[in-house]
Amino acid sequence: MSEYALEITGLKKVYDNDVEALKGIDLKITKGDFFALLGPNGAGKSSTIGIISSITNKTDGNIKIFGVDIDQNFPKAKSFLGVVAQEINFSQFEKVEDIVITQAGFYGIPKDIAKARCKNLLKKLSLWDKRQDQARNLSGGQKRRLMIAKALVHEPKLLILDEPTAGVDIELRREMWDFLSDINNKGTTIILTTHYLEEAEQHCNNIAIIDEGSIVEDTSMKELLSRLSIQSFVLDLEDEIQDLPDLPIFDLKSQDPKTLIATLTKDDDLNTLFDKLSEHGIKVKSMRNEQNRLEELFIRLVKEKDGN
Amino acid sequence: METKELIWAIITLSEKELRRFLRIWVQTLVPPAVTTSLYFVIFGSLIGPRIGAMDGFDYIQFMIPGLIMLAVITAAYSNVVSSFYGVKFQRAIEELLISPMPNWAILFGYVVGGVARGVMIGVIVFLVSLIFYPNFEIANYGLTILVLFLTSIMFSLMGFINAVYADSFDDIAVIPTFVLTPLIYLGGVFYSINILPDIWRNISLANPMLYVVNTFREGMLGSSDVSIPLALGMMSGFIILFTAICLYLLNKGIGIRQ
Ligand SMILES: Nc1ncnc2c1ncn2[C@@H]1O[C@H](COP(=O)(O)OP(=O)(O)OP(=O)(O)O)[C@@H](O)[C@H]1O
Numbered sequence: 305m306s307e308y309a310l311e312i313t314g315l316k317k318v319y320d321n322d323v324e325a326l327k328g329i330d331l332k333i334t335k336g337d338f339f340a341l342l343g344p345n346g347a348g349k350s351s352t353i354g355i356i357s358s359i360t361n362k363t364d365g366n367i368k369i370f371g372v373d374i375d376q377n378f379p380k381a382k383s384f385l386g387v388v389a390q391e392i393n394f395s396q397f398e399k400v401e402d403i404v405i406t407q408a409g410f411y412g413i414p415k416d417i418a419k420a421r422c423k424n425l426l427k428k429l430s431l432w433d434k435r436q437d438q439a440r441n442l443s444g445g446q447k448r449r450l451m452i453a454k455a456l457v458h459e460p461k462l463l464i465l466d467e468p469t470a471g472v473d474i475e476l477r478r479e480m481w482d483f484l485s486d487i488n489n490k491g492t493t494i495i496l497t498t499h500y501l502e503e504a505e506q507h508c509n510n511i512a513i514i515d516e517g518s519i520v521e522d523t524s525m526k527e528l529l530s531r532l533s534i535q536s537f538v539l540d541l542e543d544e545i546q547d548l549p550d551l552p553i554f555d556l557k558s559q560d561p562k563t564l565i566a567t568l569t570k571d572d573d574l575n576t577l578f579d580k581l582s583e584h585g586i587k588v589k590s591m592r593n594e595q596n597r598l599e600e601l602f603i604r605l606v607k608e609k610d611g612n
Numbered sequence: 613m614e615t616k617e618l619i620w621a622i623i624t625l626s627e628k629e630l631r632r633f634l635r636i637w638v639q640t641l642v643p644p645a646v647t648t649s650l651y652f653v654i655f656g657s658l659i660g661p662r663i664g665a666m667d668g669f670d671y672i673q674f675m676i677p678g679l680i681m682l683a684v685i686t687a688a689y690s691n692v693v694s695s696f697y698g699v700k701f702q703r704a705i706e707e708l709l710i711s712p713m714p715n716w717a718i719l720f721g722y723v724v725g726g727v728a729r730g731v732m733i734g735v736i737v738f739l740v741s742l743i744f745y746p747n748f749e750i751a752n753y754g755l756t757i758l759v760l761f762l763t764s765i766m767f768s769l770m771g772f773i774n775a776v777y778a779d780s781f782d783d784i785a786v787i788p789t790f791v792l793t794p795l796i797y798l799g800g801v802f803y804s805i806n807i808l809p810d811i812w813r814n815i816s817l818a819n820p821m822l823y824v825v826n827t828f829r830e831g832m833l834g835s836s837d838v839s840i841p842l843a844l845g846m847m848s849g850f851i852i853l854f855t856a857i858c859l860y861l862l863n864k865g866i867g868i869r870q
């Protein structure tokens with residue numbers, strides 16, 4: 305069997321309205337990975353996921369799930385796969401419990417087993433109290449968790465989540481990440497898209513960035529972060545300053561009289577900066593990263609491409 | 613999927629379909645009972661005696677098979693069209709598409725739902741008609757039940773095709789209102805085509821509903837305006853044709869996958 309949970313080769317998608325959503329993407333995701341797929345709105349993330357889960361027809365290319373080509377044995381490939389779509393996709397008038405048990409039934413799982421798994425999942429996802437409610441009465445975050453329960457009920461080896469944390473509050477988001485890390489540790493390969501880059505940075509091992517239908521980056525999280533050549537820091541000063549100090553080796557900007565923005569390259573040393581500043585009589589009270597590092601990188605990667 | 617899993621998947625979908633129309637029974641099971649009661653009161657009890665006999669039967673007695681068919685056809689068709697359009701609209705179709713269920717099993721599940729509602733409505737309307745005409749006796753049980761099932765299957769499949777192409781709630785109302793209902797009304801629910809002038813009689817013979825209604829009348833009353841083997845052959849032919857169309861649409865993903 306293949307060492308990959310998912311292999312995508314030359315995947316293309318042109319929609320009926322002639323939008324070229326995917327321009328031939330290649331991706332390989334190893335078994336057991338916790339993989340982040342990032343990209344701006346309209347990049348092609350959901351299109352990719354839609355094709356993998358057979359909700360969208362592909363125009364060209366190949367997909368293998370655990371070595372099984374979807375064109376050769378789609379039912380088998382599907383049995384490995386669980387997907388949490390970006391948009392709500394259950395019957396709003398059904399009861400929470402029925403939705404999960406029915407989904408299990410579509411995979412051929414008998415009712416007694418489905419009931420036991422449903423109970424387990426709803427408890428873990430804090431939905432057990434809501435099991436008898438009609439799905440339309442759930443809150444946005446609860447609906448999202450119901451989608452996760454539904455995607456896991458047949459115990460897939462590969463779980464794909466399209467923005468699972470969108471619209472979920474901070475505490476639940478943390479719980480959700482813990483939950484996902486936990487099932488990842490137990491062996492489920494996870495691929496997800498998100499716009500919360502900080503969280504992806506914390507939890508995911510590997511990352512790909514997609515923009516305008518092409519993969520612009522496909523590497524490990526570590527490698528990507530180490531490539532950050534520039535970082536900006538916000539320095540809060542003890543006293544107001546009138547003019548910028550003359551420090552040609554550093555890129556300094558004044559935001560207001562008590563705040564400086566320093567942009568450092570990889571070779572610059574923070575200690576040297578502080579020394580030079582105090583030589584000019586400037587004392588730094590506190591310091592923070594201007595913005596999430598990954599976010600900066602992300603914006604740059606996407607911009608670079610637009611510039612070409 | 614293994615056979616056992618496949619059977620279980622079909623049972624699950626069928627159960628879901630039954631659960632759907634039973635949950636909204638006020639919309640799905642009660643209206644046909646109410647409207648047929650009205651037909652029986654107005655045409656059967658009030659006007660019927662003035663009309664006299666039709667093909668040798670009391671008018672109300674003559675009407676019963678036609679009214680049952682009218683209700684069965686509408687029920688089977690609208691069950692599948694609204695249910696399948698509903699899952700498309702709510703994206704719940706994705707639950708089925710992502711599962712390993714083959715397309716024929718998906719179609720099968722929806723047809724089971726349509727047939728269940730069609731047959732249930734058939735029985736309900738028959739019971740209502742017994743209130744107005746207690747002495748009714750079914751002439752040929754075998755044929756009656758066979759036609760009840762064939763009709764439900766045929767119109768469930770038609771409803772499915774309609775739902776596949778439907779893009780709005782208007783689209784699921786157009787065919788029932790402008791095509792089905794007129795054809796059924798003109799298909800001999802209320803009269804025998806023998807009372808028509810020759811030209812209209814011949815035109816009526818081109819209406820497929822006429823065969824459905826008359827085969828059922830043959831089963832219930834032992835009287836028909838058309839040849840029964842021909843009618844049964846036609847219904848089976850339509851069922852095979854519609855099944856092929858449904859499977860083709862599902863395999864292509866028309867109206868379902870982007
Ligand atoms: N059903 C559709 N018909 C036509 N065009 C579509 C359809 N779905 C998506 N597109 C187009 O394809 C492109 C990619 O869309 P996609 O939904 O894959 O983006 P995404 O990366 O998931 O974005 P987001 O972060 O906003 O969810 C967009 O230009 C979009 O307008």
Ligand SMILES: [Mg+2]
Nearest residue numbers: 349350390466
């Ligand atoms: Mg998307």
